[in-house]
């Protein structure tokens with residue numbers, strides 16, 4: 001039930017109070033009484049008061065002063081004050097306006113007039129307070145929206161943890177937060193087309209997510225077209241939520257009010273705000289959920305595009321292996337080793353992701369090398385070497401200048417450069433070789449040594465580590481950036497793991 005409006009009547013003449021009481025109580029108002037200013041201020045501080053009827057002439061603190069103090073108090077200033085003056089006292093009215101009074105009634109009091117003014121002022125107060133709520137909600141919404149966007153990472157978007165985040169922002173975390181629900185229930189339709197329920201309640205200084213019941217889903221009404229759903233007592237007890245509310249009681253949840261967003265895939269119920277809920281609360285919830293669903297759909301589209309991008313890169317990389325049947329998943333593994341080394345060297349996550357995909361193209365330039373050369377068993381002549389070395393230049397040319405392929409182009413061009421300057425095609429020295437070139441050099445050689453090739457047998461992991469760190473005359477440790485070589489030795493067991501996992 002909606003509470004009765006509370007009116008504080010302040011007058012030093014008891015018969016005046018009685019008269020007003022006789023007018024107001026039958027109209028459904030609750031009356032508090034005070035016979036002087038001091039008592040009035042005390043009553044107003046200790047009770048919820050919706051309106052004050054204030055006599056001007058009182059001993060000690062007079063009506064003007066009481067009014068001034070009410071209007072000077074941040075928490076009380078929204079309570080309308082009606083001053084009771086004598087009709088002829090024009091000066092009193094001016095003083096009353098200066099003190100901040102909203103309205104005046106004249107003695108002798110006219111019943112119709114007093115009731116009409118009270119009704120109008122209470123209505124105005126209600127509108128003001130819903131306007132204040134609306135402003136608060138807009139501010140909160142902007143905040144929440146900002147947080148959601150700030151943390152939006154399309155490739156690592158996890159819907160459930162996003163929901164956790166949203167609930168943490170809307171749920172009541174302190175008892176004085178009247179604009180937030182105490183309990184939030186969430187149901188998500190999972191991949192198996194079953195509803196998963198979660199109950200969030202701020203307890204023990206953190207938001208808890210509990211596995212909830214599935215059977216309750218059956219009690220819910222079918223989602224309506226209108227997504228703005230809000231209920232207050234006693235309407236909640238009626239259809240369509242009656243059986244849902246009954247079921248909640250079985251879980252010790254007694255809903256007094258509720259705002260809900262319901263759709264087939266996701267429903268959110270914000271329950272028990274510390275005040276009545278309204279359309280603004282429903283709009284806030286709706287808007288937060290909409291933002292999240294939008295980001296989810298954006299994220300899945302971006303993921304799909306990224307998958308297609310990776311697939312295309314892999315296809316192109318595989319094309320370069322067509323003459324080299326034995327290498328199998330060589331390109332995939334080189335990408336994974338590169339990512340591992342880059343991460344170890346504290347490269348930014350975006351670089352780590354990019355190098356994993358783009359290093360697969362390191363030998364794409366071999367598409368321009370005659371297959372007779374690529375399949376040759378005997379040692380190359382000097383002229384053949386010159387041709388073979390050109391795969392780096394061809395690779396860079398095939399990849400071209402698109403910014404998304406910067407790393408791929410650099411790797412194709414520099415993966416045969418050596419730290420000591422003895423590499424090709426430019427004979428770059430130390431840090432003049434781009435980092436991605438230095439990383440991919442070790443990744444490529446580790447894998448090449450592990451693999452059987454036309455011209456050589458396969459080496460086991462231990463032997464390859466030995467060759468990379470101590471040299472075998474052909475491959476020498478000073479070919480590699482010492483910090484990348486160190487990263488390799490720190491992670492060598494992971495290299496072995498990748499080799500074993502992505503083989504054949």
Ligand SMILES: [Fe+2]
Nearest residue numbers: 362363415416
């Ligand atoms: Fe190469």
Ligand SMILES: [Fe+2]
Nearest residue numbers: 330362363444
């Ligand atoms: Fe390679």
